[in-house]
Amino acid sequence: MSRLHVTEPSAPAAAENPGQTSTLAGLRVLRRGPGDVALVEGPSGRMVLLADADDAAARQWAALFARTLGPPRLCDATALRLLAGPAATERQEAPEQSADGPAVRLLDSLLDHALHEGASDLHLEATPEGLLARCRLDGVMLELGRYPGREAAEQLISRLKVLAELDIAERRVPQDGRLQHVNARGRTDLRVSIMPSLHGEDAVLRVLEQGRAAAPELGSLGFAPAVCTRLRQAAERPHGLLLVTGPTGSGKTSTLYAVIRSVLSGLDKIISIEDPVEYQLPGVLQIPVNEKKGLTFARGLRSILRHDPDKIFVGEIRDAETAGIAVQSALTGHLVFSSLHANDAFEVMGRLRHLGIDAHGLASALHAVLAQRLLRRVCLHCTAAHRPEPALLQRLGLPSADWAGTVLRMGRGCAHCRGTGYLGRQAVGELVLMDERLRELLLAGAAAAQLRAQAQRAGTQPLREAALDLVRTGVTTLEEVLRVTVD
C-alpha cells in the first residue's frame, strides 16, 4: 500500500484530520496523470496534490507543487486513495475504510433503502436546492429524500464516479459504468449512468439482478392462458423471428427468458447474447455483451452463427446491423428470439423497416410479436370495492353504460403497500401471430391500422382489452390501464 502526500498552502482541513474522508469528500479531482498523481480542488478552492509517494513521476510532481504551495504533508492514504481512484484490487475494501464520510454514508443508505424496497432503479437528481433521491418501484417513482445544498449532490456524484471507475473531472458528457454494492443482504451489481443536467449532474443506478437462480415460468408472469399457449407454440417452431416489444421496464426480458425456458429440451443448441445476463439458463450458452471490448450484439451474433445454433436469443435489436443479421438468421433456418423497443406490435414492423429490413424479408422472417406492459396489482391487504369514476371511463373512451354497474377493486393504502394501494406487478400482452393475410398486407405496404384490424379479425386481443379484463377481475385498476396503455 502506497503513501500519499498532500500539499496545501495553509492549514488544510485534510491535514488537520488525516484520514477523515468527511473533510475530503468535497475535493474534486482536476487532473490525473501517470503514477496516480491527482491535482484536486479543496473545499475552500485551494489546490491540493495527491500523489503516490513510491512513484518517481509522482515525487517530481510533489516537489513541483511543494515549491509552489508549500511543503507537502503526509496524510493517511486510505481516505485519499478513494478520491484519487482506487486500484481495482482495493475497490472491495473501500466502503468499510471510509465508512465515516457523509457522501459515502448517504449513498450507502440510499442504496440500502432502494434495494430493501425492491426498487429497480435509484435516481439521484440535482435540483436548484440540492439533491433529490428517488427510486423506481413497481414501475412508479417513489421519493426517498431531499438533501439541501449543491455540495451534497456533488459529493455524492463524485463518490459514485470513484466507485464506478469514471472520470471525476468530466462533468460535461454522459458517463456509464458499473459498481457493486455490498450490504448485509449480500452483493448487488448496479449499472451507473451519469448525465450532465441544468443544475449539476444526475445519476441513475439500475439494479442488475445478475445470476438469479432460475428464469421465471411463462405461466407465472400474468399473461392470459391463451397468450401463454400460443406463445409457447410460436417458440417451438423450427425457424423465424419471435419478438417481444414494449417500453423500457415493461418486462420484455423476463418474458423472453420464460419463453426460452419453456422450450428447453436439451435437443437443440441454444446460444444467447445478452446485456447483461440476467438469469442463468441451464443448457444455453450465454454470452454477455461487452461494448468496451467491442463485443456488441451484432458482432456477438455473427460469431454465434458460426457455432451452429438452432435457436438464438439476442437481448435487444437496437441497430440496423443487428436487425439485418437477426432477420437473415431467421430466414436461414434459425429460431431467433429478441426484443425491440416500440409501443406496439405494429410499430415493431415499422421500426424494422426503418432499420433497413425490406418488406419481403420481414414478411418471411417475422412470425410472432408480443407487445407487453407491466400493470401494478391491487394490494390484497387493503383491497376494497368501488364503482368506476365516470371521468376515468371517459378518458379511457369506455362507454359508462357498460361499466357503471360494475364493481371494481382498489387498494385503500396500508403498511404493506406503503400507502400506494398496489403491491407487485404482472404482465399483460397482445400477441400477434403472422398469418398469410398479414404477410400479404405487410408486403403490400399496408398501414399499421390495417394490419391491426386484420390481426384483431384473426383473434388477437388488443393490449388495452387484455388490461381491462384484469380490471374487471379486480387484479388492477382503470388508473393503471390509463397509465400504461395508449390507444
Ligand SMILES: [Zn+2]
Ligand atoms: Zn395495501
